[in-house]
Amino acid sequence: GAGVSQSPSNKVTEKGKDVELRCDPISGHTALYWYRQSLGQGLEFLIYFQGNSAPDKSGLPSDRFSAERTGGSVSTLTIQRTQQEDSAVYLCASSLNGGSEETQYFGPGTRLLVL
Amino acid sequence: GESVGLHLPTLSVQEGDNSIINCAYSNSASDYFIWYKQESGKGPQFIIDIRSNMDKRQGQRVTVLLNKTVKHLSLQIAATQPGDSAVYFCAAGRGYSTLTFGKGTMLLVSP
Numbered sequence: 001g002a003g004v005s006q007s008p009s010n011k012v013t014e015k016g017k018d019v020e021l022r023c024d025p026i027s028g029h030t031a032l033y034w035y036r037q038s039l040g041q042g043l044e045f046l047i048y049f050q051g052n053s054a055p056d057k058s059g060l061p062s063d064r065f066s067a068e069r070t071g072g073s074v075s076t077l078t079i080q081r082t083q084q085e086d087s088a089v090y091l092c093a094s095s096l097n098g099g100s101e102e103t104q105y106f107g108p109g110t111r112l113l114v115l
Numbered sequence: 116g117e118s119v120g121l122h123l124p125t126l127s128v129q130e131g132d133n134s135i136i137n138c139a140y141s142n143s144a145s146d147y148f149i150w151y152k153q154e155s156g157k158g159p160q161f162i163i164d165i166r167s168n169m170d171k172r173q174g175q176r177v178t179v180l181l182n183k184t185v186k187h188l189s190l191q192i193a194a195t196q197p198g199d200s201a202v203y204f205c206a207a208g209r210g211y212s213t214l215t216f217g218k219g220t221m222l223l224v225s226p
Contacts, residue, residue, distance in 0.1 A: 004158070042204060042216035043159070091158050100210025101147055101166070106158030 031098030
């Protein structure tokens with residue numbers, strides 16, 4: 001595709017419900033990143049996938065957060081038992097090979113609001 | 116760890132002026148620095164990066180200056196245009212998986 005796409009663009013959910021956020025990286029990109037951007041805060045790294053390697057989950061804030069990447073392409077970020085503090089914009093980015101200084105291309109984000 | 120801050124939350128300039136956005140970082144081990152532009156409702160967009168073995172790097176209408184002595188980073192935008200209006204934030208670290216991101220400065224360009 002032309003760029004990184006994410007769906008849904010907006011999600012409103014009730015506290016305690018589970019949500020799934022989807023990311024379609026740029027075709028051919030082997031590295032995929034998830035970030036969280038809370039209001040008035042900088043981006044917070046969540047998780048990083050590179051090829052078939054085990055993902056770097058060091059940024060996940062709690063065990064309610066998990067992510068998968070199927071077939072080395074599409075990724076799903078799942079938040080279980082959502083809390084109001086989970087409200088944020090969730091951004092996905094991809095890069096060609098995951099090199100430490102490769103340009104990341106960001107998607108438009110999913111705006112999550114937990115009521 | 117790393118903390119990254121920006122000196123001003125909002126910067127207002129006139130079209131045609133030069134803009135300077137500043138950023139401070141705390142970890143002297145950081146060796147890679149990036150500036151991003153984020154327009155309303157969109158994801159961040161890479162503008163320019165610089166490694167710690169450099170103190171200046173230029174792109175198209177943008178220049179990044181790095182002062183490792185005082186751990187300070189700046190983004191200069193020449194001949195600012197209304198289309199430059201956005202939030203600009205910096206990131207510092209040792210590669211993408213270790214980046215710490217600043218909160219952002221909103222640049223407002225008046226015609």
